[in-house]
Amino acid sequence: MIRVLIVEDDPLIARAHRSYVQRVSGFETAGVVHTGGDAIRAVAHAISAGEPIELVLLDIGLPDIGGLEVAAALAEVDPRPDVIAISSARDLAMVRAAVAHGVALYLLKPFPFAAFRDKLERYLEFRAALPAQESALTQHDIDRAFGALRTTDPKASAPKGMSPQTLEQISGALRAAPDGLSASDAGRSVGVSRVTAWRYLEQLATAGAVRRRTDYGRAGRPQVRYVWRR
Template sequence: MTIRVLVVEDEEVAARAHAAYVERVHGFTVAGVARSAGEAMRHLTGDPDVQLVLLDMHLPDGHGLGLLQRLRAAGHLCDVIAVTSARDAEVVRAAVAQGVVLYLLKPFTFATFRSKLEQYAAYRERLGASGGEVAQDELDAMFGTLHARGTNAPLPKGMSAESLREVVTVLRKAGVGMSATELAERIGSSRVTARRYLEHLADTGSVERTPRYGGSGRPEVAYHWR
């Protein structure tokens, strides 16, 4: 299911760039671009199907947090990712208190932007798959996807960000644990290389290692995306 995004950004160049970035990320589409708090409110009132707002904090007719308060008061339950240069600890604290799910500081690269949206998509995917009531471990996994560090952590020598993204994509789509051998076959690498990426993701908390028993000999390690 495609996630519909409203970009709220007063600077024209940045607004166009953020909208273009959204369209480059699989599973997301731009529902609209608002250059002010008032324009954002009008758009959301007329388009209640927006699921995600990329919210700048410095708007010409008010602060982003003020807009967020108005959204919640009006019953808009869309998720919000702050995309801003505001680094003040009080602003960050207030944003989190009002339900901002992720915080992206300007300036940033497309890779960082994409990583945040992919974390959000993984969170929604887990939430949608949960059905009715959820257990504690399911809740932990849902919220853990919002703060997964695997694609942002510094990479060890010999590992590339592009290959890491491919590994993450394969693991997320698999829905089940994968061994290093199975992953190697999917991405066209050696088992040793696949295992290096899997261990890196495990060390940074993005995947979980579990033993897989079958046949004789030592159990195989399966890696599950959290």
């Protein structure tokens, strides 16, 4: 079993990630922490206890230390855990910085369980492709291991019955709306019905990418708005 540390500042999302880990064969949750400092201390404590953390699911937007700084600190410990970065940041500079800090995989929020499972299964294949004992690797060993990390299932990008393109369009509309959008607003923005937009918005809320906010109009009728988590 691969020991996993979950690093996520939002308790609800952290619980969701923990439940996801429990659903993927070959992995177990070794701990859940909510800050970068606690992540570094948890990894050090696990090493001193003789039960090192092997994989860290690392939220990049932490409240105390940047996720990339945490990854850099973890790269200095022995044995060094592998890191899967979890972030809504899509800019090239952030992705390049993640690679430079030794991040093995980069998982974009929002994501369904299928995408999460796909990343963990790719990581498992990466581990299996490497020799069990310390030895000089051949080019074939290296290519096979890195090939496992880079292979992905395109069907994992959106839940069953949902279009990855529509999910991306609604996500983009929400990111561009600081005050959030209602289902009607989102539907008009991307050219789908209110009910269709609501389905996608609820999926994003379940995945922890957005939060629901209830607004009351002049007539007192409540309206749910969906706000992207910054």
